[in-house]
Amino acid sequence: MTHVDLWPRVEPLLSRIERPARYVNREWGASHHPQAEYRAVLLYPDTYEIGQANQALGILYEKLNALDDVAAERAYLPAADLIALMREEKLPLFSLESCAPVASFDLFGITVPYELTWTNILEALDLAGLPVRSADRDDKHPLVVGGGPCVYNPEPFAPFFDAILIGEGEEALAEMVAVHRSARAAGSTREEVLRALATVQGVYVPSLYVPQYCADGSFSGVDVADGAPFPVVKRVVADLDAQRSPTCPIVPFVDVVHDRYALEVLRGCTRGCRFCQAGMVYRPVRERSPDTIVRDALAGLACTGHDEVSLTSLSTADHSQLEEVLRRLSRRLAGSGTSVSLPSLRVDAFSVDMARLIAGTGRKSGLTFAPEAGTQRLRDVINKNVTDEDLLGTVTRAFEAGWRRVKLYFMIGLPTETDEDVRAIGSLVWRVLDAARAATPPAQRGSIRIAVSVSTFVPKVQTPFQWEAQVSLEEVRRRQQIVREAMPRKGVDLHWHDADVSFLEGVMARGGRKVADAVETAWRGGAVFDAWTERFDLGRWLGAFEEVGVDPAAIANRERSLDEPLPWEHISAGVSRAYLESERNLAFCEQTTPDCSFTSCTGCDVCGDLGVDIVVGGVRS
Numbered sequence: 001m002t003h004v005d006l007w008p009r010v011e012p013l014l015s016r017i018e019r020p021a022r023y024v025n026r027e028w029g030a031s032h033h034p035q036a037e038y039r040a041v042l043l044y045p046d047t048y049e050i051g052q053a054n055q056a057l058g059i060l061y062e063k064l065n066a067l068d069d070v071a072a073e074r075a076y077l078p079a080a081d082l083i084a085l086m087r088e089e090k091l092p093l094f095s096l097e098s099c100a101p102v103a104s105f106d107l108f109g110i111t112v113p114y115e116l117t118w119t120n121i122l123e124a125l126d127l128a129g130l131p132v133r134s135a136d137r138d139d140k141h142p143l144v145v146g147g148g149p150c151v152y153n154p155e156p157f158a159p160f161f162d163a164i165l166i167g168e169g170e171e172a173l174a175e176m177v178a179v180h181r182s183a184r185a186a187g188s189t190r191e192e193v194l195r196a197l198a199t200v201q202g203v204y205v206p207s208l209y210v211p212q213y214c215a216d217g218s219f220s221g222v223d224v225a226d227g228a229p230f231p232v233v234k235r236v237v238a239d240l241d242a243q244r245s246p247t248c249p250i251v252p253f254v255d256v257v258h259d260r261y262a263l264e265v266l267r268g269c270t271r272g273c274r275f276c277q278a279g280m281v282y283r284p285v286r287e288r289s290p291d292t293i294v295r296d297a298l299a300g301l302a303c304t305g306h307d308e309v310s311l312t313s314l315s316t317a318d319h320s321q322l323e324e325v326l327r328r329l330s331r332r333l334a335g336s337g338t339s340v341s342l343p344s345l346r347v348d349a350f351s352v353d354m355a356r357l358i359a360g361t362g363r364k365s366g367l368t369f370a371p372e373a374g375t376q377r378l379r380d381v382i383n384k385n386v387t388d389e390d391l392l393g394t395v396t397r398a399f400e401a402g403w404r405r406v407k408l409y410f411m412i413g414l415p416t417e418t419d420e421d422v423r424a425i426g427s428l429v430w431r432v433l434d435a436a437r438a439a440t441p442p443a444q445r446g447s448i449r450i451a452v453s454v455s456t457f458v459p460k461v462q463t464p465f466q467w468e469a470q471v472s473l474e475e476v477r478r479r480q481q482i483v484r485e486a487m488p489r490k491g492v493d494l495h496w497h498d499a500d501v502s503f504l505e506g507v508m509a510r511g512g513r514k515v516a517d518a519v520e521t522a523w524r525g526g527a528v529f530d531a532w533t534e535r536f537d538l539g540r541w542l543g544a545f546e547e548v549g550v551d552p553a554a555i556a557n558r559e560r561s562l563d564e565p566l567p568w569e570h571i572s573a574g575v576s577r578a579y580l581e582s583e584r585n586l587a588f589c590e591q592t593t594p595d596c597s598f599t600s601c602t603g604c605d606v607c608g609d610l611g612v613d614i615v616v617g618g619v620r621s
């Protein structure tokens with residue numbers, strides 16, 4: 001096939017826009033196979049600087065390029081200045097590697113990272129010259145496939161995708177490509193291709209699941225096409241060690257959000273925080289072995305030339321052999337000017353020891369702790385198994401060891417929260433400040449800073465709190481005021497997650513397919529880059545909901561009864577509904593559940609149902 005090269009049309013525009021280097025190809029590590037028989041383009045629905053750091057896309061890019069006669073390229077959403085010029089010049093969205101029109105590829109893969117990128121996805125489809133709805137696309141269009149962390153309630157964006165992969169993509173994406181190629185070789189129609197894709201475990205084809213409604217407009221369930229799986233169960237990789245991380249990932253020309261070599265050291269988290277969707281949907285815990293981690297970290301640093309390796313996961317300090325990994329890396333990297341960083345640390349003494357160890361590699365990692373709630377009662381409700389003493393002890397050790405700044409994460413609006421719980425956030429920060437001062441020599445106390453970040457709880461699907469009401473906007477503002485009044489003024493930097501944004505996230509998180517009409521209406525009305533504070537406009541969204549007849553407050557701020565059908569129940573993350581309900585009951589009894597990685601199985605069913613095991617300390621159990 002002859003491929004169109006749009007570079008002669010792109011290049012003249014680069015002198016008229018900001019940061020042109022982000023649209024220029026041939027970064028170190030990029031793949032070029034323009035003549036491959038099957039071509040896929042993977043898009044992150046935000047600008048290059050944000051998307052390039054996405055590890056999952058990097059993994060899938062490498063996996064696809066390793067397949068026989070398959071080429072994967074990348075695309076990002078251009079910034080507003082280039083979008084305006086592209087629309088003026090009628091220039092379609094292009095891939096980075098071969099500067100080919102995205103619409104000319106066989107597969108257009110789009111990651112769905114979080115709710116506020118949905119309008120960016122529509123912008124990308126439209127810029128590519130593709131109809132934004134799957135129902136309006138035909139055989140001449142690429143297969144538009146979604147995936148990523150935000151797919152566990154796909155309904156509010158389902159009509160925009162031909163297929164959505166639920167779960168981990170390392171093995172599933174190759175299977176999808178194989179099915180697509182053979183279906184096309186057999187001369188299948190688009191509908192036949194989609195039906196064939198639905199046979200791949202983890203693949204959700206929205207057109208095969210039609211939502212049904214009662215006379216009053218409320219959701220009553222889905223009508224499933226013959227032969228389509230119900231529920232669609234997520235894909236999970238059983239042996240993470242066997243799936244090697246990219247050790248020669250792309251090195252960008254421009255500064256990106258995480259400019260370092262990132263290596264995933266474990267997947268999943270079984271601590272069981274009841275509000276945390278990632279903790280539920282990425283189960284079970286699978287650790288990479290120390291040998292694999294050290295080997296790949298050194299290989300990745302050597303290939304990329306980065307001077308920092310970040311050991312990533314949902315909770316890296318939970319890796320059972322992290323200390324060994326850090327000791328071996330410190331030894332191998334000593335004197336090289338290369339540092340090791342951990343993205344976040346949990347609230348215990350072990351974490352400070354880890355932080356001291358990595359400080360020896362050259363740089364002091366920031367210390368970030370997430371007590372989430374101000375009282376022990378509420379921490380028991382959400383199953384955050386840390387105490388005030390854990391936090392204060394950790395802060396004392398950190399400041400004795402020379403740290404002068406810590407960051408604390410809290411949430412307001414959690415189920416059962418009272419004003420006393422909210423006020424206690426301020427009291428706890430006072431005590432942290434006192435502990436930090438006591439552990440710091442008097443001459444240095446002026447440099448103590450406690451950054452406090454307070455977000456609003458958004459109930460997420462596939463968690464024990466998926467039935468709960470999100471507190472209203474007015475109530476959030478009242479509770480924010482309580483926090484403000486209870487907080488120390490000096491030495492503390494207080495940050496809020498915007499309440500309006502949390503409200504919209506709440507609507508998107510648990511909305512049904514009708515919400516897709518509002519997403520499209522908001523986008524047609526100018527909503528794009530909603531995650532950028534200066535672009536976010538709740539008024540525009542409320543207008544869109546009104547126009548399509550959807551009440552956003554009835555989605556976000558309403559408690560569901562346990563017998564109400566939920567719009568996402570044809571999607572399963574593997575954790576049983578019985579477990580979610582039992583965890584919900586325990587929450588209201590203020591009882592905690594231990595971490596199954598370190599005790600025994602607590603019965604979430606993911607291991608048995610998906611045929612996978614927890615892998616901790618090199619042992620499958």
Ligand code: SF4
Pocket residue numbers: 270283284285596597600601602603604605606607608614
């Ligand atoms: S099935 Fe048991 S061991 Fe496996 S993740 Fe769930 S609680 Fe843990």
